[in-house]
Amino acid sequence: MLKIGIIGAGRIGRVHGESITKYVKEAQIKAIADPFLNEDQKKWAKEKGIPCVYTDYKKILEDSEIDAVLICSSTDTHSKISIEAIKAHKHVFCEKPIDHDLSKIKEVIETLKENPGVKYQVGFNRRYDHNFRAVKQAVIDGKVGKPQILKITSRDPEPPSIDYVKVSGGIFLDMTIHDFDMVRYLMDSEVVEVYAAGNVLVDDAIGEAGDIDTAIITLKLESGAMAVIDNSRKSVYGYDQRAEVFGSKGQVAISNDSDSSAVISTKDGVTGEKPMFFFLQRYMQAYAEEIREFVDAIVNDKDTPVNAYDGLKPVLIGLAAKKSLKENRPVKISEIKY
Amino acid sequence: MLKIGIIGAGRIGRVHGESITKYVKEAQIKAIADPFLNEDQKKWAKEKGIPCVYTDYKKILEDSEIDAVLICSSTDTHSKISIEAIKAHKHVFCEKPIDHDLSKIKEVIETLKENPGVKYQVGFNRRYDHNFRAVKQAVIDGKVGKPQILKITSRDPEPPSIDYVKVSGGIFLDMTIHDFDMVRYLMDSEVVEVYAAGNVLVDDAIGEAGDIDTAIITLKLESGAMAVIDNSRKSVYGYDQRAEVFGSKGQVAISNDSDSSAVISTKDGVTGEKPMFFFLQRYMQAYAEEIREFVDAIVNDKDTPVNAYDGLKPVLIGLAAKKSLKENRPVKISEIKY
Amino acid sequence: MLKIGIIGAGRIGRVHGESITKYVKEAQIKAIADPFLNEDQKKWAKEKGIPCVYTDYKKILEDSEIDAVLICSSTDTHSKISIEAIKAHKHVFCEKPIDHDLSKIKEVIETLKENPGVKYQVGFNRRYDHNFRAVKQAVIDGKVGKPQILKITSRDPEPPSIDYVKVSGGIFLDMTIHDFDMVRYLMDSEVVEVYAAGNVLVDDAIGEAGDIDTAIITLKLESGAMAVIDNSRKSVYGYDQRAEVFGSKGQVAISNDSDSSAVISTKDGVTGEKPMFFFLQRYMQAYAEEIREFVDAIVNDKDTPVNAYDGLKPVLIGLAAKKSLKENRPVKISEIKY
Amino acid sequence: MLKIGIIGAGRIGRVHGESITKYVKEAQIKAIADPFLNEDQKKWAKEKGIPCVYTDYKKILEDSEIDAVLICSSTDTHSKISIEAIKAHKHVFCEKPIDHDLSKIKEVIETLKENPGVKYQVGFNRRYDHNFRAVKQAVIDGKVGKPQILKITSRDPEPPSIDYVKVSGGIFLDMTIHDFDMVRYLMDSEVVEVYAAGNVLVDDAIGEAGDIDTAIITLKLESGAMAVIDNSRKSVYGYDQRAEVFGSKGQVAISNDSDSSAVISTKDGVTGEKPMFFFLQRYMQAYAEEIREFVDAIVNDKDTPVNAYDGLKPVLIGLAAKKSLKENRPVKISEIKY
Missing domain, CATH: 3.40.50.720 (NAD(P)-binding Rossmann-like Domain)
Structure with missing residues (x-):
């Protein structure tokens, strides 16, 4: 035990x-x-x-x-x-x-x-989520052929407190870092260049704290494929977590999870449930799974599925994105001194 | 010409x-x-x-x-x-x-x-609809294996006038007759017995006119398969026209058509468009197609796709359904004297 | 404790x-x-x-x-x-x-x-399922107005063993009994009459054991509303568990749960995951919730949510359905001597 | 006449x-x-x-x-x-x-x-499409609040001939130009800066002809909002034409049109139809509508809905995108000399 x-x-x-x-x-x-x-x-x-x-x-x-x-x-x-x-x-x-x-x-x-x-493992929980895993599996199984475009939408239901924003390291290191990990995970190729466009559209206080709340980030990968991430700190309809990989043989896409599949049709339209609002609810099973795999790596002496190097890489991408936003130009990951 | x-x-x-x-x-x-x-x-x-x-x-x-x-x-x-x-x-x-x-x-x-x-053709337009045709094609192609259960939902957006109800021949001969035709068309098997349950739930005036406005009809087919139709004279969200065929190898199902695929996500839910409201709009292309096929049958001396016999059969089923409702018992088609 | x-x-x-x-x-x-x-x-x-x-x-x-x-x-x-x-x-x-x-x-x-x-509670787990609860809630909230039609599709992925079939009490008491409970739960009205049509379409051995494997059951309720259930013992695409309540103000419908929301688009079509195959997986949370509510009823001295009377009623309906199938006529629940 | x-x-x-x-x-x-x-x-x-x-x-x-x-x-x-x-x-x-x-x-x-x-009108047919119009209408009606992010996916089913590629003006002026028009139409704000990332991932011959076949283009708008377009010259599952506008109050999204709503469930999955393959089929009604509006503008002496200025602007954006791709940097529209 x-x-x-x-x-x-x-x-x-x-x-x-x-x-x-x-x-x-x-x-x-x-x-x-x-x-x-x-x-x-x-x-x-x-x-x-x-x-x-x-x-x-x-x-x-x-x-x-x-x-x-x-x-x-x-x-x-x-x-x-x-x-x-x-x-x-x-x-x-x-x-x-x-x-x-x-x-x-x-x-x-x-x-x-x-x-x-x-053993050392970093908590990128999204790798253990049933939906993202299904995307990864489809890619591995060759269902989409050679991956060419990855699109990730990642929007929080509500911005964190301004106090948190100030110490968060900025949106790219705090929030997009999960998406950067997903790019590497889903595409199985390293990021070589980043271009980040961003703005303060949700709350001026975030801007005053030196951060942005809305971003579109384009990434070029070693494989030649490209990825694009769009982020917002405030999605009123809930935690919006989608991804699609497009390739030479097709596409795999995932949509959001809801509390139920109930759809109500009335004179006003056909209405389904919103995406789950809270990240802990949305990723509850993924959090359990990552700990289970950590324990499994120790007990059975395996490599951890997300090691320190996997923890480093998204930080490098995040720092490149910060530089890109500041200088308004694409930034190579190799420009970030490590 | x-x-x-x-x-x-x-x-x-x-x-x-x-x-x-x-x-x-x-x-x-x-x-x-x-x-x-x-x-x-x-x-x-x-x-x-x-x-x-x-x-x-x-x-x-x-x-x-x-x-x-x-x-x-x-x-x-x-x-x-x-x-x-x-x-x-x-x-x-x-x-x-x-x-x-x-x-x-x-x-x-x-x-x-x-x-x-x-040449003689009867206007069962639904046979030419893109959705119902896709169901038929899937059945013909063996995608669902041997058909076992057919479910049809057919609900009008609004009841006709009471004056019309009085001369309509009753819901089974006026409205369900299309569904009876669909049973024969989609299952490629004749109906042998009908049980109709019905009630007046939409408008008492319909009941006073001697008709019902809500019905569930179960049909036994020669092939051993069964079908069930549910009807309502008033579906507030629009003209509800769905079908599914379930069989030994799977199921094919069709849903409603809408004006657009737009889905709006807000704090109140995720809302798509209602089904098209009006039957002429919904079946516009089907109406064109049935006339095209009628002309084609004449010009190229083919059999018409819906002949007088196909016009007779749903009336027989409708009369059996009327008798079933009145006597509250399953009625064989062979009981209807022709 | x-x-x-x-x-x-x-x-x-x-x-x-x-x-x-x-x-x-x-x-x-x-x-x-x-x-x-x-x-x-x-x-x-x-x-x-x-x-x-x-x-x-x-x-x-x-x-x-x-x-x-x-x-x-x-x-x-x-x-x-x-x-x-x-x-x-x-x-x-x-x-x-x-x-x-x-x-x-x-x-x-x-x-x-x-x-x-x-305290006495009967294990009708489906009442605790997130989807069926969402239907119930929509009905309670008046979203569909006065309920008029309930449709339930309930199909098992695979038939049980013939040995089990022989002691199961028949499809209505073994399998449909859950659906009968759902009729009472979702419509909040008692069943007064049942008409059951059925056949052996999946496996002749089930017929030889004196049972059927495919059924369509129509139910008339005290409220005047009607319900229809369709059952099959073998749905090759998985455990098919759907319901819809149609009423004067609209409809609420639920679809199946899958392992992920992944959809793969290729030259062959746009393919999503099958419904979960196994009832224990599909209703895992519901099983947990029913026990939680049982314990809660004891600890906080509440009525159990599914009492002995709720256990009795579906058996009465099931026996009426058996009689209906045997005699090929609608059977009133009051005909079943209790 | x-x-x-x-x-x-x-x-x-x-x-x-x-x-x-x-x-x-x-x-x-x-x-x-x-x-x-x-x-x-x-x-x-x-x-x-x-x-x-x-x-x-x-x-x-x-x-x-x-x-x-x-x-x-x-x-x-x-x-x-x-x-x-x-x-x-x-x-x-x-x-x-x-x-x-x-x-x-x-x-x-x-x-x-x-x-x-x-009167002068330019043939941007997509403005007349039922789906894109529904997005525009939702934005106008304030359903999404203040627009913040626009995402457009626009992928052709098959690349044009290499002969055509050579005289096409490049992907941005030939294909993305429709998407640039959509950005202006849906967001009701002018583009001020463009960053284009692109690659040859579909067919080397396209690269040899001096063009790319896969692109991700980020656009900054006067309003402060941002847009992102992803293009591919080859989507094996059909003509992929989607858009979503995300704003302070929600999101509106459109998906593809198919020939029918038929969904087939088998042991292999739950499969719907592919998006329509051919642009003339997909936009047939839009082509009719644009001509109808052109005639209407003449007959009733109205402004044409897409004038010469609307024809100019996407070309300016396209030229900026070309420059951005070549120089690998964001390019302001004002840099393009007109």
Whole structure:
């Protein structure tokens, strides 16, 4: 039985906690740590039968019984805790992104090289979603032939708080980073150049915080194929998560998930349900699946499906997109110094 | 160039007139007759370049230049004019139903036997619709294997006037008759027994006129397969025309046509367009196609695709359905004396 | 913490066991009993942390710590064990149907009257499905106005074994019984008359076992509305579970659930995924929800959402359907002696 | 009765000829001219009842009875004949594009200024399509709020001949020009900057002819909104013509038209029909509608719905896209000297 420690008892930390309890029978949670632990979180830990509850995550790293940690703390601590955990010989599942600072990601990768037995996985949950997986499978199966165009629509139902925007690293590193990962995942080819167009169309306060809320990003891939992503921070009809891959033999496309298939026809039209609104609801099964695969990689000594290199690449693309937006020109990934 | 006379200048007569003018290059309309011809109808005839406009349809039957007639007059005159036209050696396209009275349909069929060169076609337009044809084609192509269940939903957007209801022959002979034809067409098997359940749920006045407005009809076919039709006289969201054939290898289903494929997503839901509301709009191309095939049958001396026998059968089924509803029991078609 | 005993360690017993473990935090399984307990089942019980494993269910009834039992044994034992459990003051969740024999259902109901504190729930899982619930909600919310027509399509992916068919009570009591429950649930009106048409179109062996495999059932309701169900024992494209309610203000319809929304367009067509094939997969969440509601009814002393009376009614309708099929005539529910 | 002359008896010339004959009752075709008139074309003209058939289009311009001309000749003659026709006081419907050379478009516009009574319309047929019109209407009605993102997918079923590619002006002026028009039409805002990414992924011969066959074009609009177009010269599943406008209150999206709504479910999946393959079939009604509106503008002295300025703008955008592709940088429309 694999013993797990969760670092960070916020929303995503508890989501993973629930997943392990419900779906991952080879693992159990031994400890959870959060510097700002409140009563609700303590109560939750008790209900889940988690024996150790700490404010200091170092207690988890010091516990020799614990095999693996989930780093679900704030983004600015991801790389630091990753490095400490790797050095403590804990397998690491780290929420995305590893860091906004490439030198710190480099340090994580170096530390992993020095500790070859440690498994490291980055939390790009969308890879485990039933819809995106079906796209990937169709591509692998040759259903669309040679991929030529990838289109991703990724729109949040509501913008985050302005306080969050300020520390988010900008839309490309916070939100589009998932889409950049999807480009690599679905097309199985590296991005070589990015052009990002963006604007502030949702909320002026986002602009004042130095960010944009609406973007169209074009990516050229090594294979010669191209990809385009469109993002918005506010989609009033819900979390809009679609993708299509077009190729020499056809196309595969996915649409949104809804709460039910009910369609109501009246004199006013034929109305179906909106896409699910909340990302945790939409990707609930994907969150469970990624943890299951992390545990499986450890238990069966496999490669993790999303490694540190997969964590690095979307950050590089995101930094190139930022540069592209600022300088209003296509930017090669090779221009980003790593 | 085939010369055609139209008997009846009402809505459907002019629909066929438009179709011939636009789509049927082997035919031209020489005459139109209607006892109650108004100024609009005269003006319409002039615009279409129809040389002869009569109040008495007999003038059409007497015109030796005219090859074929379309009988678009009121239902109670269909069989009488059919017989006269056949005797005058005109090919006949007759709107459905030939008659509510089986003895009169019998007389039409007898007259046709005495005039073997005359082509006779009944106006079951739905056979020419792109959707229903696609169902038929899938069945013929063996896509669904051996057909086992046919489901037809057929709902009018609005009930006819009570005056019309009174002379309509009842819902089964007026409205369901199209569905009975579809059962025979799509399943390629004759109906042997009918059970009809019905009620007055839309408008009490329909009940007072001795009819029903909502029905579910189950049909057993010679092949062993079964069919079920559901009807309503009032579907607020439009003309609902669907069918599905289920069989040993799968199912083929058709849905409604709309004015556009536009789908609007807002905070209130994901809304597409309603089905087309009006039967003439919905079946416009089918009306053109049936006339084209009638002309083709004459010009190229083929069998008409919907002959007098095909006109008789749905009336038999309709009469069995009426009897079933009245006696609340399944009724064999063979019980209906012909 | 509610303590539960599961009687019957077959497929459905273990499904409920999984649900309780994962989703129902107010309950825990104390015991499981099955006369034919195999090694896999024992192993499963161990993994789930079930302390007591018996071959004799009476040990569960005798355990004063156990508050509630789930009766998941073979159908012919449902009523007997129900009565014993009620007398032992255990709350009972009983799989459908309570019995094929009305006198035994009557005895269960009598025993419940004598033990008013005991909660009794019947396993009509479909009431908890997200799609069927959405239909119900739309009806409650008045979106379709006054319901006039209900259509249910319910087709199994594969017929059961002939051995099972022989003891199943026939298609109406085994399979359609769920649809009869849906008629009552969705239309909120009692069935007064049934007409069943059926045939053997899938497998002659089913006919030789005295049953049919394809059916169309028309139901008249107290409200004046009508319902129609079509069933097949073999739908090659998967488990086909659809419903639509049509009324004075519109229609609500649900379609099938699939593994993903992926649609592949090639030169051969535009192809989406099949409906889920297996009922346990399709209704997994519904199975969890029904147990959650059962536990909730006990813990918070509410009425169970599907009581013994709700268990009785579909059996009455099923027996009327059997009689209708045999005598080929509509049969009133009041003709079935209870 | 408006008298029309058609210049060019190729495919599109005859499409317009059919439309006028069938749908435009206020107009008749008096003459058709084509330097390479073949027997089929002569036969067609006879069938349509066109009295005058010429090889020299000047005979049409000299005929004082003719009110309007349709310029359906090869692209390199559009501006020259336009100017001659305007000077001859004929109303002009000119197929797109007016010219690839801006100075010639300028000359057409100058000539129009000198002949203010002459109506001039450019053949952007897509504006009259039921689906694109529904998008426009939803935007006008405020259904999507303030438009923020427009996505257009426009993919041809098959590339044109290499001979045609060589004289086509390149994909942006030949194919994307329709999409550029759609951007202006749907968003009601002018394009200020274009970034075009493109590649040769379909056929190397297209690259050798100096063109690309796959493109993603990002456009910034005056309003602050953005648009993205993706093009391919070869979509094996048919003519793929979709658009969606996303805004502050929601989204409107259109999908492709098919021959029927038939969906076949088998063990292999749930398969619907492909999009219509051929542009003339897909936009048949739109071609008729644009001619009807042209005639209406003349007969009722209205502005034409797509004037010379609307013909100029997409060419400017197309030239900017060409420059962007060549220089791999975003190009402002104002950089294109007009």
